[in-house]
Amino acid sequence: MTETPKTALTIAGSDSGGGAGLQADLRTFFACGVHGMTAVTAVTVQNSIGVSGFTEIPPGIVAAQIEAVASDMGVNAAKTGMLASAEIISTVASTVDALGFGRERQTPFVVDPVAASMHGDSLLRDDALEALRTELLPRATLVTPNLDEVRLLTGLDVNDVAGQRDAAEALLALGPQWVLVKGGHATDSPRCVDLLSDGTHVLEFEGPRYDTPHTHGGGDTLASAITAHLAKGLGVPDAVSAGKKFIERCVAESYPLGAGAGPVSPFWRLGPDIPSPASRDS
Numbered sequence: 001m002t003e004t005p006k007t008a009l010t011i012a013g014s015d016s017g018g019g020a021g022l023q024a025d026l027r028t029f030f031a032c033g034v035h036g037m038t039a040v041t042a043v044t045v046q047n048s049i050g051v052s053g054f055t056e057i058p059p060g061i062v063a064a065q066i067e068a069v070a071s072d073m074g075v076n077a078a079k080t081g082m083l084a085s086a087e088i089i090s091t092v093a094s095t096v097d098a099l100g101f102g103r104e105r106q107t108p109f110v111v112d113p114v115a116a117s118m119h120g121d122s123l124l125r126d127d128a129l130e131a132l133r134t135e136l137l138p139r140a141t142l143v144t145p146n147l148d149e150v151r152l153l154t155g156l157d158v159n160d161v162a163g164q165r166d167a168a169e170a171l172l173a174l175g176p177q178w179v180l181v182k183g184g185h186a187t188d189s190p191r192c193v194d195l196l197s198d199g200t201h202v203l204e205f206e207g208p209r210y211d212t213p214h215t216h217g218g219g220d221t222l223a224s225a226i227t228a229h230l231a232k233g234l235g236v237p238d239a240v241s242a243g244k245k246f247i248e249r250c251v252a253e254s255y256p257l258g259a260g261a262g263p264v265s266p267f268w269r270l271g272p273d274i275p276s277p278a279s280r281d282s
């Protein structure tokens with residue numbers, strides 16, 4: 001018999017294309033060696049070109065999924081992705097609160113404040129932003145916005161690392177324990193810098209910027225890798241460091257798929273035994 005692995009829960013939407021959303025989260029959890037569990041919030045109709053629609057899961061069913069796995073299997077760390085509506089956000093906030101997830105609580109809780117897909121299609125109803133800001137961010141161990149989400153949450157227009165520092169301060173004022181301001185969209189930075197702060201410690205995680213359009217699922221993959229490492233017991237700075245190394249390689253190994261943006265890829269973690277592109281086509 002093998003030892004039971006640590007467990008990680010994603011509370012997120014489904015991407016029919018398999019590159020982002022809970023599909024990206026599950027494959028990242030697997031690649032990082034933790035058992036992945038899901039509370040599905042919404043089902044999107046999505047491919048490499050965009051999101052053409054979505055339907056929400058009733059909030060009571062979202063809460064029931066979280067409670068079912070937490071009460072039986074246990075959750076070592078959790079994250080959120082697409083939450084779709086104010087009602088789902090309020091339900092998730094009260095459910096995770098009752099279970100002891102969140103800032104300075106037993107179970108680390110990562111909030112990836114997903115508002116839109118990389119194609120610009122909305123994944124959050126208009127009235128939900130305020131709920132995200134006031135009900136979920138104050139409960140987060142770590143919040144991981146990209147620069148579009150920074151603009152939505154704080155009104156700040158950020159293009160470089162100095163701006164990322166200001167954004168981290170503005171976001172910390174909303175109540176999370178740690179903030180990771182991701183720099184993938186920082187057009188004025190030649191390198192990809194993600195800035196982490198808890199108000200006392202400010203850490204920059206810097207890496208190469210690869211010239212590729214295939215970054216679908218990048219934010220989900222980073223937040224999931226961080227969550228997996230938190231589940232294994234690492235502190236936030238070490239988990240972010242491990243997550244950044246993981247996503248860097250996944251962007252380097254991303255692949256084209258469909259006519260639009262292909263996904264970042266954790267296949268490299270499987271070693272040399274995966275099918276080559278040639279055998280995939282045949």
Ligand SMILES: Nc1ncnc2c1ncn2[C@@H]1O[C@H](COP(=O)(O)OP(=O)(O)O)[C@@H](O)[C@H]1O
Pocket residue numbers: 145146147182183184185192193194207208209210211212215217218219220222244247248251
């Ligand atoms: N072209 C790139 N080359 C290397 N790393 C990247 C690239 N684009 C994004 N990243 C990294 O991927 C992660 C996700 O970043 P970002 O694009 O800012 O967020 P999102 O995917 O949520 O829009 C970050 O760690 C960022 O540094």
Ligand SMILES: Cc1ncc(COP(=O)(O)O)c(N)n1
Pocket residue numbers: 012013014015020021022044046081082114116117118119123215216217218219220
């Ligand atoms: C269900 C779901 N969740 C999250 C994303 C964001 O990912 P990306 O920014 O790469 O489009 C997405 N497109 N779909």
